[in-house]
Amino acid sequence: MKKTLLLLLTFVGVNAFAQVNLNLPGPISFNGATFGLLYDAGELQGTLTSVTISATLDASFADTYADDLTIAVTDSNVLSTANLLFQGGGYSNFGAPDRQFWANGGSATIGTIVSGTITLATPIDFTANPNYAIFIGNGYADANPATNSGTWSNISITLNGVTETTASSSDFNSNSIFIYPNPATNVLNISNSNSLEIKTVYITDVNGRMVKNQQGVLTQVNVSDLNAGVYFITIEASEGKTTKKFIKQ
Known part of the structure; x- marks a missing residue:
């Protein structure tokens, strides 16, 4: 109990x-x-x-x-x-x-x-x-x-x-993508509910500077090397792209 x-x-x-x-x-x-x-x-x-x-x-x-x-x-x-x-x-x-x-x-x-x-x-x-x-x-x-x-x-x-x-909203329904945990410490997971073909994932800081760029079919991104703060992850698929905010602890 x-x-x-x-x-x-x-x-x-x-x-x-x-x-x-x-x-x-x-x-x-x-x-x-x-x-x-x-x-x-x-x-x-x-x-x-x-x-x-x-x-x-x-x-x-x-x-x-x-x-x-x-x-x-x-x-x-x-x-x-x-x-x-x-x-x-x-x-x-x-x-x-x-x-x-x-x-x-x-x-x-x-x-x-x-x-x-x-x-x-x-x-x-x-x-x-x-x-x-x-x-x-x-x-x-x-x-x-x-x-x-x-x-x-x-x-x-x-x-x-x-x-x-x-x-x-974006080029495809943002409901299709869920990122977790948020805040993240080491790994940011990407849940893809519509079997979208993810082509590129990139992360920018609050100043718009790109700090990470990965290509291929991705289900997670290693963020352990990022400094603590607020970031934006943009996920590009064949149907379009969506951007979500996350916090790195």
């Missing part, structure tokens, strides 16, 4: 019919209380009313359950216990004023499916609050969060009431 709660997170957006659908085949792994950025500030518009999820637990270490897969909404793109607005899923309580649980998935047995729809107690207006962001990660932290982990695949997420802004 899970016995220990950790209250500090560790890093490693209309009308009623609007929604964003995300499909991440995975596998995607997160250590305890570790999250990746799904939507950055300014990338969603509308009012988030509910969140639906489905995913399969592929691996579990130190009692991580399927329903520890967590969606978090924050008032900025820096994740901390101080700026949480909503926590959907996860055993550990990180202090969000609206904290709810998935209907199914309370098991660490491999193959368990987490699923359910959570209706927010207070809908969140991304249009009026463009700095809001959404994260996904592991909402369980044992006594040492680096020691527990979970791996999920076939992740399907529906954000009801919001749509992507024009700024978040």
